[in-house]
Amino acid sequence: QKEVEQNSGPLSVPEGAIASLNCTYSDRGSQSFFWYRQYSGKSPELIMFIYSNGDKEDGRFTAQLNKASQYVSLLIRDSQPSDSATYLCAVAPTGNQFYFGTGTSLTVIP
Amino acid sequence: EAQVTQNPRYLITVTGKKLTVTCSQNMNHEYMSWYRQDPGLGLRQIYYSMNVEVTDKGDVPEGYKVSRKEKRNFPLILESPSPNQTSLYFCASGLLAGPETQYFGPGTRLLVL
Numbered sequence: 001q002k003e004v005e006q007n008s009g010p011l012s013v014p015e016g017a018i019a020s021l022n023c024t025y026s027d028r029g030s031q032s033f034f035w036y037r038q039y040s041g042k043s044p045e046l047i048m049f050i051y052s053n054g055d056k057e058d059g060r061f062t063a064q065l066n067k068a069s070q071y072v073s074l075l076i077r078d079s080q081p082s083d084s085a086t087y088l089c090a091v092a093p094t095g096n097q098f099y100f101g102t103g104t105s106l107t108v109i110p
Numbered sequence: 111e112a113q114v115t116q117n118p119r120y121l122i123t124v125t126g127k128k129l130t131v132t133c134s135q136n137m138n139h140e141y142m143s144w145y146r147q148d149p150g151l152g153l154r155q156i157y158y159s160m161n162v163e164v165t166d167k168g169d170v171p172e173g174y175k176v177s178r179k180e181k182r183n184f185p186l187i188l189e190s191p192s193p194n195q196t197s198l199y200f201c202a203s204g205l206l207a208g209p210e211t212q213y214f215g216p217g218t219r220l221l222v223l
Contacts, residue, residue: 096160096166
């Protein structure tokens with residue numbers, strides 16, 4: 001059973017703080033991991049993807065992967081009200097088939 | 111403008127009446143995929159295609175059909191819709207070498223009565 005688990009939240013952080021979003025997955029053979037952002041009423045958009053253990057940084061976003069613990073996280077530094085959205089974790093065990101978590105709702109309070 | 115388009119955007123239909131949701135992309139992407147999104151269940155993959163005439167089942171293919179006769183189009187067919195197929199549907203496309211960068215269409219909200 002390929003499953004992706006996320007805390008549905010809601011997660012609230014003050015503006016300027018670090019938001020930490022977490023995701024666990026069950027397929028130990030998974031190779032590709034993604035974070036998508038979805039604003040209310042809109043389609044998902046890719047924020048980051050990560051393949052290797054460790055950290056990957058892109059601007060204010062850092063993805064962290066720990067394959068031994070089957071854990072992937074997303075850190076958003078200097079959170080802005082415009083970051084308020086639902087964040088979807090996704091795993092692609094075979095590269096072409098994707099499994100998404102149910103999403104974590106983030107609210108950044110001005 | 112690079113985009114994925116879906117039609118219709120909203121659809122209300124009745125049980126058993128065949129329908130097709132179209133998806134088209136103008137980015138020459140090999141990879142295309144259909145998802146449904148339901149509260150509490152998240153985004154689930156229905157079917158995907160890696161190129162013309164190549165389609166594969168995703169996680170929830172039951173009750174759906176797809177075809178890929180042209181690279182740019184990937185229609186989703188519900189031959190006998192049922193109320194449990196009421197959902198928000200997204201089409202997506204991406205390069206085969208990097209399907210992780212898939213671009214999502216605007217979504218189609220379907221209500222089956």
